[in-house]
Amino acid sequence: MKTIAIIPARMGSSRFPGKPLAPLLGRTMLEHVYQRVAMSTALDATYIATCDEEIRQAATAFGASVIMTADSHERASDRIAEAATHVEADLIVMVQGDEPMTHPAMVDTAIAPFHHDPQLECVNLVKRIDNEADFRSPNTIKVVMDQQNNALYMTRQPIPTLATAGFDATAAYKQVCIIPFTRACLAEYTQLPPTPLEKLESIDMLRLLEHGHHVKMVATEYDTQAVDTEADLARVAQLMANDPLLSDY
Numbered sequence: 001m002k003t004i005a006i007i008p009a010r011m012g013s014s015r016f017p018g019k020p021l022a023p024l025l026g027r028t029m030l031e032h033v034y035q036r037v038a039m040s041t042a043l044d045a046t047y048i049a050t051c052d053e054e055i056r057q058a059a060t061a062f063g064a065s066v067i068m069t070a071d072s073h074e075r076a077s078d079r080i081a082e083a084a085t086h087v088e089a090d091l092i093v094m095v096q097g098d099e100p101m102t103h104p105a106m107v108d109t110a111i112a113p114f115h116h117d118p119q120l121e122c123v124n125l126v127k128r129i130d131n132e133a134d135f136r137s138p139n140t141i142k143v144v145m146d147q148q149n150n151a152l153y154m155t156r157q158p159i160p161t162l163a164t165a166g167f168d169a170t171a172a173y174k175q176v177c178i179i180p181f182t183r184a185c186l187a188e189y190t191q192l193p194p195t196p197l198e199k200l201e202s203i204d205m206l207r208l209l210e211h212g213h214h215v216k217m218v219a220t221e222y223d224t225q226a227v228d229t230e231a232d233l234a235r236v237a238q239l240m241a242n243d244p245l246l247s248d249y
Contacts, residue, residue: 001090003111003180005037005046006067006083008076009055009097015228020050020097021058022233025240029227030055031062032100032240035249039104042111043093049083074194077179077204081190084183092186096177100236101224103245109220110178117216121185122208124151125176126217127224132167134174139228141175141203143217151215154203175205176220185213 009020009030016022020030027035030048038046048059051071059066067083080094091114095102110125126143134140138156146152153159154175162168181189185208195210197203205215227233240246 001114002044002088003042003091003093004087004089005040005043005093005095005107006080007033007037007046007048007095007097008079008083009048009050009052009059010071010079011052011054016230016233019227019233020055022227022230024100024233024237025246027062028058029100029233030059030097031064033095033097033102034059034062034064036100036102036104036245037095037107039245039248040107040111041104042108044089045087047083047087048097049079051079075198075204075207077181077186077207078190081186084186090183091180092183093178093180095179096226098227099177099224100227101222101240101243102178103222103224106176106178106220106222106224110180110218113216113218114180114182120216121182121213122205123180123216123218124205125178125220126173127176127220127222128170129172129174130223135162135167135172139226139232143173143175145173145217149217151205151209151217153209154205155201156203173217175203175217176224177226179205 021028047065049067056066069082073079084092129135142159143154144152198206225236
């Protein structure tokens with residue numbers, strides 16, 4: 001399968017305006033994401049999808065291929081669905097532009113199941129939550145799964161209920177936003193009507209779940225920290241300071 005990654009990015013974040021171009025260890029946050037994703041040996045190409053000329057100029061300057069999209073998209077998945085119409089690929093991997101700690105092996109892990117199961121439509125990575133602060137944070141998307149590791153529900157609220165037993169690091173999982181779609185699934189996603197829970201939770205994958213699709217969750221051992229606020233950016237700068245991948249780009 002021809003496999004590409006598309007990184008959606010826009011300047012208009014409500015919690016952190018301009019965050020894709022925020023400085024992080026001598027580069028923009030977006031460049032870190034792009035360079036690390038592009039290291040994946042499972043990918044044929046990596047693109048940035050944006051509606052902002054400022055991002056296009058910055059991405060072009062560090063060597064990225066850019067696809068311009070409409071400025072009306074509320075969901076990152078809709079943005080990459082539009083971008084995907086301009087390129088040929090069987091599998092399209094969405095990597096959020098606010099995940100600068102992404103490791104290329106995570107991309108490989110997310111793609112691997114498609115080579116063994118032709119029925120798969122969409123995969124998400126999932127990671128155990130190892131601290132109660134992340135479990136309680138609305139910026140962390142929690143997920144519960146069935147016995148076949150398909151997502152049952154995703155929410156910004158702390159699930160499953162641990163009120164009686166207290167926080168347990170063996171029971172709580174978070175979505176990690178490296179999301180491969182088949183071309184057919186991504187095309188269908190953008191044609192499906194937005195759903196009530198998707199809008200309530202502001203979580204893209206709920207559109208698929210509410211319309212009856214399966215989203216396979218695949219575990220990763222790599223820990224990441226999404227950047228939703230300036231405080232997150234400062235935390236990530238500390239976590240990445242000694243990251244050996246930095247010397248590779």
